[in-house]
Amino acid sequence: MDRLALITREPAEEILTLKRLKAMLDEGVHIKHYIGFEISGLVHLGTGIISMQKVVDFQRAGVETTVFLADYHSWINKKLGGDLSTIRKVAGGYFKEALRQSIKALGGDPDRVNFVLGSELYDKLGVEYLTNLLKISSKVTLSRVRRSITIMGRKMGESLDFSQLLYVPMQVTDIFSQKVNLAHGGMDQRKAHVIAIDVGEKEFGYKPVAIHHHLLVGLKITQQAWEKILEARRTGKRDAFEEGVLDVKMSKSRPRSAIFIHDTYEQIKAKIRGAFCPMKVAELNPVMEIARYIIFWERKEPFIVVNKKKGTSRSFSTYRELEEAYVRGEVHPADLKEAVADELSRILDPIQKYFNEGPGKALLEEMGEIRITR
Numbered sequence: 001m002d003r004l005a006l007i008t009r010e011p012a013e014e015i016l017t018l019k020r021l022k023a024m025l026d027e028g029v030h031i032k033h034y035i036g037f038e039i040s041g042l043v044h045l046g047t048g049i050i051s052m053q054k055v056v057d058f059q060r061a062g063v064e065t066t067v068f069l070a071d072y073h074s075w076i077n078k079k080l081g082g083d084l085s086t087i088r089k090v091a092g093g094y095f096k097e098a099l100r101q102s103i104k105a106l107g108g109d110p111d112r113v114n115f116v117l118g119s120e121l122y123d124k125l126g127v128e129y130l131t132n133l134l135k136i137s138s139k140v141t142l143s144r145v146r147r148s149i150t151i152m153g154r155k156m157g158e159s160l161d162f163s164q165l166l167y168v169p170m171q172v173t174d175i176f177s178q179k180v181n182l183a184h185g186g187m188d189q190r191k192a193h194v195i196a197i198d199v200g201e202k203e204f205g206y207k208p209v210a211i212h213h214h215l216l217v218g219l220k221i222t223q224q225a226w227e228k229i230l231e232a233r234r235t236g237k238r239d240a241f242e243e244g245v246l247d248v249k250m251s252k253s254r255p256r257s258a259i260f261i262h263d264t265y266e267q268i269k270a271k272i273r274g275a276f277c278p279m280k281v282a283e284l285n286p287v288m289e290i291a292r293y294i295i296f297w298e299r300k301e302p303f304i305v306v307n308k309k310k311g312t313s314r315s316f317s318t319y320r321e322l323e324e325a326y327v328r329g330e331v332h333p334a335d336l337k338e339a340v341a342d343e344l345s346r347i348l349d350p351i352q353k354y355f356n357e358g359p360g361k362a363l364l365e366e367m368g369e370i371r372i373t374r
Contacts, residue, residue, distance in 0.1 A: 003061040007211070011050050011293045012057075013187055016197060016210040024181065024209065033058050033182040036068035036118075036174060037099075039091040040079035041252035042367060046186070046216045048102035048261040048351075049294055054184060054213050056108035063182060066114040067099055068174060073118065076163045076170075086370060091117060094363040098351075101360065102261055105350045107298070118174070125177055132204075133173045139199045140169060148191040172196045176204045187212045188246060214293055216250040217286040218257035219275035226276070226284055250286075259290075262355035262364060265345045272341040277333040282323045287333070287340050292319045295343050305331055305339040 001009075003025055008015055015021055024031060035051060058065050069091040075084045100110035122129050148168045149160065171192045175183050183193045193210035200207045229244035250258045259271055277287045295303060302315035303322065314331070316322040325331050345352075354360045 001060075006057045006061040007063070009057065010297070011053055011213040012211050013214045014190065014210075014212040016190075016193065016212075020207065021182075021209045021211075029181070031058075031061075031063045031182050032066070032178070032180050033063045033184055034066040034068050034175065034178055034180040035184040036070045036073070036171065037095070038070055038074040038077060038079055039087045039095050040074060040077075042255075042260045042262075043095065043098040043102070044250050044252055044258040044260050045290070045294065046250045046258075048098055049106070049347075050213055050216060051184075051186070052099060052102040052106055052108070053293075053297055054211065055103060055113060056106045058182070058184075059108050059112055064114070065112065066116055066178065066180070067096075068121075068178075069096065069115060069117045070171075070174075071118045072122070073167055073170065076167050080370065088117070088119070090367070090370065094360075094367050097360055097363055098261060098355075101351045101354050105347070116178070121174075121177065129173065129177050132177050133169055135203045136172050136176075136195075136199055137169045139203065140172075140195055144195070145169065148195065168192050168195065172199070175208055176200065181206060181208050183208045183210045185210075185212060186215045186249075188215060188242070188249070214289075215245055216293065217245075217284055217289055218248050218250045218254055219259070219271055219286045220254065220257035221248045221276045221284070221286060223276075223278075226278070229284060248284075259344070261348055261351045262360070263348070264352060264356065268345050268348070269341045272337045272344070275337065277337060279333055280327055280329050282327055287337055288323065288326065290344060291322060291336070291340055294347065295319075295340060296322075303339065303343065305335050307332065307335050308338070 004022065007021065008018070035055065037047065055065050055067070071084065071087045071091050074080065074087045075082060080086045080090060096115055103110040103113060142165070145165055145168050149164065168191070172195050175196050183196060185193065190210065190212050193208070193212070197207050197210060225244065225248050229241060229248065232241035232244055252258060256271065259268055263271070272287060275286050277285055282288045291303070296319040302317050304313050304315050305322075306313045309332075314325065316325070322331070326336065355364045
């Protein structure tokens with residue numbers, strides 16, 4: 001697979017812009033990537049697998065990859081009880097190791113990823129960072145910042161303290177302070193990246209490319225929320241659609257609706273068996289999304305679904321084949337759930353063993369204590 005195909009393939013969902021990306025590749029520009037994460041709670045499939053799939057793709061395409069551990073952003077957003085020392089401890093311990101193990105399980109090389117702690121970058125840059133922050137802030141209106149707070153997992157109109165208004169300008173400043181020309185994140189991060197594109201050329205001499213990956217739907221989406229989001233998409237109401245997706249995306253704050261990368265086989269089975277899975281509908285179906293974005297990512301062997309009632313089985317070489325059969329009603333949701341749970345457990349097996357039986361066990365136990373006390 002060539003570099004462009006690796007960089008742009010699923011789970012990538014949007015490239016801003018493809019023209020600039022192609023120009024960078026054609027001109028042999030050194031591509032420096034970054035993806036930033038708040039530090040909070042346990043790592044689920046969206047963070048550990050979907051995000052890191054693209055990091056692995058970028059590695060294979062010869063891109064310099066960086067994971068930004070945003071401790072100050074997490075503090076501003078009151079994660080882990082708003083305790084900065086706890087946030088930093090988790091960032092350099094459990095969270096970093098969870099992403100490293102995810103990269104390894106996906107066939108990437110965690111040692112080739114730069115892990116940067118936000119506060120260490122700020123200490124290093126000093127007044128340069130402040131200068132960059134003021135440059136960006138002077139080009140962004142307060143109303144635009146308020147419209148962009150959805151990147152924090154918060155809704156427009158929600159009450160904020162002043163520090164939270166600094167979140168978006170800081171995120172944009174992180175991009176230019178690290179001289180990043182490929183900003184990466186979930187679709188929920190696009191508003192900050194669009195600001196970076198808008199201010200970049202005039203203030204820093206270049207426009208970064210932004211790549212946004214798909215946000216997995218949480219397992220416990222309700223019928224009402226599902227219908228509301230589909231209606232917003234159908235009628236072209238982008239803000240309503242984006243807010244709806246934020247409400248139902250897989251999130252560590254809704255543990256019964258999320259699968260964590262170190263969940264046991266039994267936990268995965270139980271969660272998927274209880275997942276929303278509308279018959280004959282693939283769109284915004286959380287079980288079908290796991291099949292599409294995780295099980296069929298780089299899949300070489302057929303995916304087998306057993307019909308327990310009839311005692312027969314079907315094999316699918318591509319996700320498209322599975323989707324078409326499911327929409328026709330040829331695959332029952334219960335059989336799909338069993339097959340997806342089994343295959344997902346196989347994919348996550350090395351991560352499960354690392355955190356439940358191996359060196360990561362102490363880190364996971366430590367997270368349990370933090371979650372209880374914070």
